[in-house]
Amino acid sequence: MVTWKINCQWRECSRIVQMASSKREIENKIYREFSHIIYPSWRKKVIPLGIVAIGLLYLGYVFSFFDMYNIGKRWNTERASFFALDSYAHKVHVQSYWKNPLKLKVTLEGSRFETYDPYPEWVTGSKNENKRIDFGDDGYLVLLDNKVVMHWTDGVPITVTRPVNGKLGIQSLEDLPDYVRVTKNKINVRPSLYSRVQFYKTKIVIHRYFNGWEYFFFDFQSPLANHGFFDTLRFVFLDKRLDPKMSNLSFAWNEFLYNGLWLHKEVYVALFQTIFMAVLGTLIAAVFGLPMAFMAAYNVTPFGSVRFILRRLFDTLRGIDMLIWSLIFIRAFGMGPFSGILAIGVTDTGTLGKLMSESIENIDKKEMEGVKSTGANNLQQNRFGILPQILPIFISQTLYYLESNTRGAIVVGAMGAGGIGLQFLGSLQTGKDWENVAYISLVVLITVVVIDILSAKARRKLIG
Known part of the structure; x- marks a missing residue:
């Protein structure tokens, strides 16, 4: 019985020894075959780090070359907002000259061809009288013979006088608000995104913006210029022919295609x-x-x-x-x-x-x-x-x-x-x-x- 136990223990010890030797052989084989991965050479260690370093240096060069550090200073949000406004709104220009401020020219987008006659309802005053231009909720201004008085809703009146010796004059009972910018050759007033007044040495330019694409279907000179959707339908199906050579539907379609503003x-x-x-x-x-x-x-x-x-x-x-x-x-x-x-x-x-x-x-x-x-x-x-x-x-x-x-x-x-x-x-x-x-x-x-x-x-x- 004792001999049998000794034999069993000896066989168990032999098996453990064989397993240990097999394990060492496997480890040695793995080491021989994959030693370049387990212990890579210095070149394989340095090359990836070098590539990363070159990439970081290149990014630094790009940031420096394009002056990315000061990009926030160059970003003009005001100019971007003006461009965005022009994309979904239209503006009406009112222009006059200091030699005769009471003579106005009111046009669509400053065009020479789209001139309002009579004036829009927000421009009041007869031919030789003072003119009042209403800006809705922003306020209004009054054009006088030798000056312009602006009444904005958030401040006291601001007066701009006719240039003397080539220099514009501006007066206010309080400090000028931030939306008034005075330079050597121009005074720019923009109380809101939809209202703007510019004073030059020779002329006054006023912009008032309105939402929407004006005259999108029919242009300024078209007989259908002021027709809305239902007015156009009534014209097409009920009204008499405006042009005896074509139907009203053909006439309306022709006016739409040859719209001179939207092309x-x-x-x-x-x-x-x-x-x-x-x-x-x-x-x-x-x-x-x-x-x-x-x-x-x-x-x-x-x-x-x-x-x-x-x-x-x-x-x-x-x-x-x-x-x-x-x-x-x-x-x-x-x-x-x-x-x-x-x-x-x-x-x-x-x-x-x-x-x-x-x-x-x-x-x-x-x-x-x-x-x-x-x-x-x-x-x-x-x-x-x-x-x-x-x-x-x-x-x-x-x-x-x-x-x-x-x-x-x-x-x-x-x-x-x-x-x-x-x-x-x-x-x-x-x-x-x-x-x-x-x-x-x-x-x-x-x-x-x-x-x-x-x-x-x-x-x-x-x-x-």
């Missing part, structure tokens, strides 16, 4: 050109990109030189931005949609060719082998073995680029290719037609949303 016809014709550029450019990329993708795939084309040339061609086409291509083609073929179409087509040919060639190389080979086992030739193998596998990806990518190119065509158009981008740039350059900028932006946004919805439906119907 509806020009905007929608330009929008059609932009969509046309995007569609035709994407179509060109799809037609040329897919066959070239087959020739660039290693499992289709056995010639390495052909694949190399095509892949470098793809890199070149997509490596140069669409904007640069548009400038190149504008220089070569002149301004117009044709240059925009080529810019979109060339750029997306490289991108679609690259994506599709990689998709072809990653197909399931079993389907192609199955088609090959039926005795199909190379063309039939590509048609029935490869194309059905990549077709959903190809359709999805093409529709996505169509959506993207609709936005890209706007930028390309602004560079000279035409379309709504050129209209957008023209409104921006004037510096005062921000309501037109907002209108065009809204039209573009709606167009992009509609194209996105239509492409999603097409994708579901074609791909499933």
